[in-house]
Amino acid sequence: MAIYSFWIFDKHCNCIFDREWTLISNSASGTINSKQTEETAKLLYGMIYSLRSVTQKLSRDDTANDVRSISIGKYRIHTYCTASGLWFVLLSDYKQASYAHVLQYIHSHIYVKYVTHNILSPYDFAANENETRGQGFRKIGNRNFISSLEAFLAPMIAQ
Amino acid sequence: MKSKEDINQSDKKMDRPNVASNAPTVADTQEMTEQQKLQHQLQIFQNSLPKVSQTAYMMLLNECVPLSMAVERKRGDCNSKLDRNCDDEVSQAGEQLQKIHVSPPLDPPSHQLCRELYEADEEKHNRVLDRLRNIGFEIGNKITELLVFSNNPNLQFKDMDLLSVMKFICRDVWRQMFNKQIDNLKTNHRGTFYLFDYDYQPIQSFALDSESSEKELQMVKPFLEIAVGVIKGVLASIGHAPEDVICLASYVDRPDEKPKASFTKGVSFHVQITM
Amino acid sequence: MAVRMLLVINKSGGLIYHRSFEGDVDKGLNSNDYLILASILHGSFAIATQLTPKALQLSQSSSKNIDYTVPYIPYVGMPRGRTSSERSKYGASAPQGKLGSFKGDDFFKESFQSWNRSGVRQLCTDQFTMYIYQTMTGLKFVVACSQGTLSPANPSSSNNIFNIHVADNFLRKIYCLYSDYVMKDPFYSLEMPIKSTLFDKKVKQMVDNLV
Numbered sequence: 270m271a272i273y274s275f276w277i278f279d280k281h282c283n284c285i286f287d288r289e290w291t292l293i294s295n296s297a298s299g300t301i302n303s304k305q306t307e308e309t310a311k312l313l314y315g316m317i318y319s320l321r322s323v324t325q326k327l328s329r330d331d332t333a334n335d336v337r338s339i340s341i342g343k344y345r346i347h348t349y350c351t352a353s354g355l356w357f358v359l360l361s362d363y364k365q366a367s368y369a370h371v372l373q374y375i376h377s378h379i380y381v382k383y384v385t386h387n388i389l390s391p392y393d394f395a396a397n398e399n400e401t402r403g404q405g406f407r408k409i410g411n412r413n414f415i416s417s418l419e420a421f422l423a424p425m426i427a428q
Numbered sequence: 429m430k431s432k433e434d435i436n437q438s439d440k441k442m443d444r445p446n447v448a449s450n451a452p453t454v455a456d457t458q459e460m461t462e463q464q465k466l467q468h469q470l471q472i473f474q475n476s477l478p479k480v481s482q483t484a485y486m487m488l489l490n491e492c493v494p495l496s497m498a499v500e501r502k503r504g505d506c507n508s509k510l511d512r513n514c515d516d517e518v519s520q521a522g523e524q525l526q527k528i529h530v531s532p533p534l535d536p537p538s539h540q541l542c543r544e545l546y547e548a549d550e551e552k553h554n555r556v557l558d559r560l561r562n563i564g565f566e567i568g569n570k571i572t573e574l575l576v577f578s579n580n581p582n583l584q585f586k587d588m589d590l591l592s593v594m595k596f597i598c599r600d601v602w603r604q605m606f607n608k609q610i611d612n613l614k615t616n617h618r619g620t621f622y623l624f625d626y627d628y629q630p631i632q633s634f635a636l637d638s639e640s641s642e643k644e645l646q647m648v649k650p651f652l653e654i655a656v657g658v659i660k661g662v663l664a665s666i667g668h669a670p671e672d673v674i675c676l677a678s679y680v681d682r683p684d685e686k687p688k689a690s691f692t693k694g695v696s697f698h699v700q701i702t703m
Numbered sequence: 704m705a706v707r708m709l710l711v712i713n714k715s716g717g718l719i720y721h722r723s724f725e726g727d728v729d730k731g732l733n734s735n736d737y738l739i740l741a742s743i744l745h746g747s748f749a750i751a752t753q754l755t756p757k758a759l760q761l762s763q764s765s766s767k768n769i770d771y772t773v774p775y776i777p778y779v780g781m782p783r784g785r786t787s788s789e790r791s792k793y794g795a796s797a798p799q800g801k802l803g804s805f806k807g808d809d810f811f812k813e814s815f816q817s818w819n820r821s822g823v824r825q826l827c828t829d830q831f832t833m834y835i836y837q838t839m840t841g842l843k844f845v846v847a848c849s850q851g852t853l854s855p856a857n858p859s860s861s862n863n864i865f866n867i868h869v870a871d872n873f874l875r876k877i878y879c880l881y882s883d884y885v886m887k888d889p890f891y892s893l894e895m896p897i898k899s900t901l902f903d904k905k906v907k908q909m910v911d912n913l914v
Contacts, residue, residue, distance in 0.1 A: 312754055319746065322743075324831075327831070335828060336826065340863065342820045360756050
């Protein structure tokens with residue numbers, strides 16, 4: 270069980286936070302909110318978005334049918350979508366069945382606490398019309414969020 | 429500040445009867461003293477008060493700051509419009525027409541208003557802070573009424589001495605407003621008091637960047653002004669006119685033995701009362 | 704275990720076979736939607752390769768360690784009586800239908816390699832789980848089932864690896880049927896939609912056997 274990267278997307282298709290670990294042995298390695306991962310973020314969003322549109326269509330009734338996890342050869346993508354349009358995405362190794370509880374915890378105990386309740390941080394990261402539709406560049410940079418997220422995820426990186 | 433004295437200890441002692449009275453058991457109802465009866469009554473009264481979510485309340489309290497800034501912006505807009513329209517009757521009429529038909533545009537989001545407040549010139553900044561202190565002043569006035577006249581047996585303003593008034597602020601007002609007590613109270617017994625709150629509740633989750641900076645502290649500072657207003661309001665309702673009271677908020681370092689909270693600094697309220 | 708639908712996608716992303724096993728599933732979907740579904744699944748394979756985490760790209764050893772061998776799980780999708788002793792007991796009295804050109808009582812009896820190494824293998828959603836088996840030639844077999852697993856022996860299995868293996872075993876048998884009844888059909892032209900009634904019948908039989 271190991272995790273490789275963590276992403277948050279907002280309702281405007283923007284990636285508002287990304288964290289990728291490069292060395293499994295070192296929980297401090299890797300990048301936070303890096304420019305280089307922009308392309309990866311877009312691909313990841315696009316893939317989940319299209320698979321999600323399919324599963325929504327295949328829904329048996331009118332209730333939303335969300336993608337929970339996608340298993341891909343060497344790794345596995347876990348998603349957690351909130352009603353407010355936020356997506357929490359975690360890439361882990363292929364063995365772990367579900368990280369739903371982990372993502373839910375991040376949303377309710379870390380995101381809400383340090384981003385929503387933080388009046389100095391925007392609640393909508395797209396400041397104007399031009400930053401919607403994946404054109405946004407603003408990211409979550411506040412230290413409380415990052416440090417508590419790191420503290421929460423660090424034990425899972427190399428297990 | 430010559431004879432600084434730590435009266436935190438006595439504070440704790442006074443707190444005890446209140447804690448004990450929280451759950452009077454059926455067995456000792458007969459032996460309840462007069463004091464306990466009053467305590468029980470207070471408890472019933474407090475339980476009967478309408479309850480509000482702590483989260484919603486804190487959010488609303490914090491929104492006062494961007495709100496005050498928004499008011500300041502509106503005021504500025506109006507003034508400039510008035511200046512402009514004095515010699516232009518036609519456009520004034522058009523302006524009014526627009527006001528009638530179009531719903532006013534939304535204010536910018538709170539974080540942007542906070543930033544504007546930080547960047548505003550001193551005159552504007554002070555006007556906003558005054559507005560915030562006025563909000564706090566009103567709250568302070570009213571909260572005293574609520575706390576003093578609810579037959580609270582823990583309160584004895586025997587000779588209305590300043591120390592007991594300050595203790596009242598530290599303990600009862602702070603608990604009512606922020607769900608905690610002031611951590612430390614220091615005085616020189618000559619009208620100067622220092623109230624230390626090492627984890628002032630409303631600002632705990634505020635942060636700007638990955639590094640704590642001077643800018644962040646300055647941006648958060650207006651949020652302390654409501655509490656300043658509250659202190660002044662309470663003192664005013666007890667008989668210390670606002671002109672005689674100086675109250676200032678500043679940051680202090682947290683003492684080492686305090687557990688690390690998410691905001692980097694504690695808050696100190698410096699109160700000076702001329703008698 | 705209830706299989707909701709089965710798709711076959713050719714190597715260029717075209718849908719060549721589609722069948723729903725629950726009437727109400729495809730209420731809101733027309734054939735065009737299914738074509739879109741097939742191409743999205745196909746497209747996600749290409750994207751998935753690009754998304755390999757850096758940590759995996761850097762540590763070659765750990766990615767080499769991953770074993771793509773799928774173990775043989777006996778009698779998935781075969782008639783009831785799963786242990787071989789039961790099978791021989793009933794086998795004499797009620798002989799199984801012939802497995803086309805395949806010898807023995809199961810299509811294959813050895814473990815096999817999965818060629819789906821960097822594409823989507825399993826897609827879990829609130830209402831169903833989808834498994835994708837890819838052949839060496841790039842053909843994709845897709846099955847969606849309402850429960851998490853296809854294994855009739857462990858209907859409540861939540862072990863994902865096991866579930867993927869069961870589904871791979873099942874879909875490989877569909878592949879066997881495909882090779883037997885579609886590839887040998889003289890009127891079938893490659894990469895085109897499958898219209899064989901014989902294949903239809905055999906697929907239905909195998910799906911029914913799962914329940």
